[in-house]
Amino acid sequence: MPDTSPIGNYRNDTLVLGFSDLDRLRHERPLVIAGGKGVFVTDERGRDYIEAVSSFYCVALGYSDEELVEAAIKQMRALPMYPSGAHRTVPVVLDLADRLAAIAPIKDARVAFATTGSEANDGLIKFMWYGNGHSGANARRKIISRRGSYHGGTALTTGLGGSAALQESFGIPTADHVYVSQPNWPDAAEPGESEAEYTARLAGELRAAILAAGPETIGAMIAEPVSVSAGMLPPPKGYFAAIASVLEEFGIRLFADEVVTGFGRTGNMWGSETFGIAPDCITSAKGLSSAYQPISAILMSPEFHERMLAGSKADGWLAHAGTYHAHPVAAAVALKTLEIFEKRDVLGHVRGVIPAWHRALDGLADHPLVAGVRKCGLAGAVQLRRPGAAAKAGSGMKLGGLGRAGYEAGIEQGVLVRPVGDSLVMAPPLIIRESEIAELVHRLRRALDDVLAGLAPA
Numbered sequence: 001m002p003d004t005s006p007i008g009n010y011r012n013d014t015l016v017l018g019f020s021d022l023d024r025l026r027h028e029r030p031l032v033i034a035g036g037k038g039v040f041v042t043d044e045r046g047r048d049y050i051e052a053v054s055s056f057y058c059v060a061l062g063y064s065d066e067e068l069v070e071a072a073i074k075q076m077r078a079l080p081m082y083p084s085g086a087h088r089t090v091p092v093v094l095d096l097a098d099r100l101a102a103i104a105p106i107k108d109a110r111v112a113f114a115t116t117g118s119e120a121n122d123g124l125i126k127f128m129w130y131g132n133g134h135s136g137a138n139a140r141r142k143i144i145s146r147r148g149s150y151h152g153g154t155a156l157t158t159g160l161g162g163s164a165a166l167q168e169s170f171g172i173p174t175a176d177h178v179y180v181s182q183p184n185w186p187d188a189a190e191p192g193e194s195e196a197e198y199t200a201r202l203a204g205e206l207r208a209a210i211l212a213a214g215p216e217t218i219g220a221m222i223a224e225p226v227s228v229s230a231g232m233l234p235p236p237k238g239y240f241a242a243i244a245s246v247l248e249e250f251g252i253r254l255f256a257d258e259v260v261t262g263f264g265r266t267g268n269m270w271g272s273e274t275f276g277i278a279p280d281c282i283t284s285a286k287g288l289s290s291a292y293q294p295i296s297a298i299l300m301s302p303e304f305h306e307r308m309l310a311g312s313k314a315d316g317w318l319a320h321a322g323t324y325h326a327h328p329v330a331a332a333v334a335l336k337t338l339e340i341f342e343k344r345d346v347l348g349h350v351r352g353v354i355p356a357w358h359r360a361l362d363g364l365a366d367h368p369l370v371a372g373v374r375k376c377g378l379a380g381a382v383q384l385r386r387p388g389a390a391a392k393a394g395s396g397m398k399l400g401g402l403g404r405a406g407y408e409a410g411i412e413q414g415v416l417v418r419p420v421g422d423s424l425v426m427a428p429p430l431i432i433r434e435s436e437i438a439e440l441v442h443r444l445r446r447a448l449d450d451v452l453a454g455l456a457p458a
């Protein structure tokens with residue numbers, strides 16, 4: 001057991017922590033991280049851990065990057081805060097918008113900022129309703145999403161994804177949502193079904209869902225290029241092309257949630273490039289500022305923006321803003337992050353270490369607890385299963401027993417992973433070196449050994 005005895009004068013149960021067991025917090029101190037350097041973080045007792053998930057898939061450039069720190073300090077000194085809204089903004093925000101538009105996989109993209117990934121998705125849907133409302137398409141309110149996906153924690157975005165664990169207990173309204181399956185090749189294929197047949201089945205399911213909900217009531221489908229919350233399940237070949245052609249048939253937009261996959265995670269700047277997706281709009285956050293500051297962005301096609309313009313002309317303004325949207329310090333850090341991506345050739349580094357990362361994950365496949373390994377760019381997952389147990393279909397945010405055990409054992413062994421069902425998801429900082437990959441996998445293997453040793457006989 002980790003030492004969870006109190007340090008200092010804290011009470012353990014004052015803080016209400018999300019994605020945590022509130023009752024456990026009353027008697028057990030949470031893991032308290034006090035510092036970090038590169039791919040390592042250090043807890044309040046000085047123990048180090050490899051952050052195999054870049055915190056919440058976000059600290060792309062690792063911890064304590066001096067240039068990012070300096071960028072924040074410089075902006076703090078120049079102008080620590082000025083809101084962007086009401087026909088006012090600041091220089092770094094204008095620069096950042098241009099810079100993002102230049103690298104976006106959407107031609108002539110327009111850019112709006114928010115604070116978090118959830119807010120970006122929430123805002124995008126609001127913008128869609130706005131644009132539709134001003135272009136004779138008011139009825140197109142519904143959004144299609146894939147079960148097990150995660151698009152945020154606001155009341156609207158929690159409704160996306162269709163995960164019972166996140167929605168039912170909160171009574172989240174789901175009337176505007178249409179759900180389809182999360183692709184999971186080959187595990188969710190029927191016996192004897194080929195990859196092409198599986199893809200066609202998913203496209204058929206989407207078509208049927210659209211017809212059942214009423215095509216003229218649906219505005220968009222939102223999807224991550226690959227969903228970490230569903231356990232890093234890879235789409236089958238041709239999936240996005242098949243989905244796009246169904247959506248096009250009914251005039252439904254495709255929104256790519258690149259909150260996790262944006263900024264290098266899949267080996268390209270955008271997951272949309274990796275998976276051949278041509279989205280109408282993109283949301284991004286996390287890696288945009290290496291998560292040193294909270295900032296997110298909505299990238300829109302000119303046609304989408306035209307409809308918003310129509311709304312603004314009718315109303316006299318776009319009645320939407322937020323105090324911290326495009327906060328200048330966050331924008332300065334994001335601008336510096338994009339500069340670092342270029343000058344340090346972060347993408348080149350990611351592409352260089354991906355083979356070692358994939359080999360390292362494959363090396364875990366012989367462990368008796370590992371039922372399978374999934375890899376995508378500089379991310380991946382190991383699927384756990386009790387030796388001798390039958391495969392279990394499905395995944396989701398809810399913790400499985402083995403996932404939780406693997407996560408806890410990882411803490412003991414100094415590696416922080418993300419449990420999703422019975423799998424352990426990883427997405428280390430993009431700056432990870434081959435020697436650190438080897439150390440990460442070494443610690444994870446020891447954690448799996450501990451879980452195996454602790455299993456009660458079946």
Ligand SMILES: Cc1ncc(COP(=O)(O)O)c(C=O)c1O
Pocket residue numbers: 056116117118119121150151152153224228229257258259260285286
């Ligand atoms: C794919 C995806 N979209 C949106 C979000 C929400 O982002 P945030 O936590 O910044 O609100 C997350 C968070 O992990 C995510 O993984």
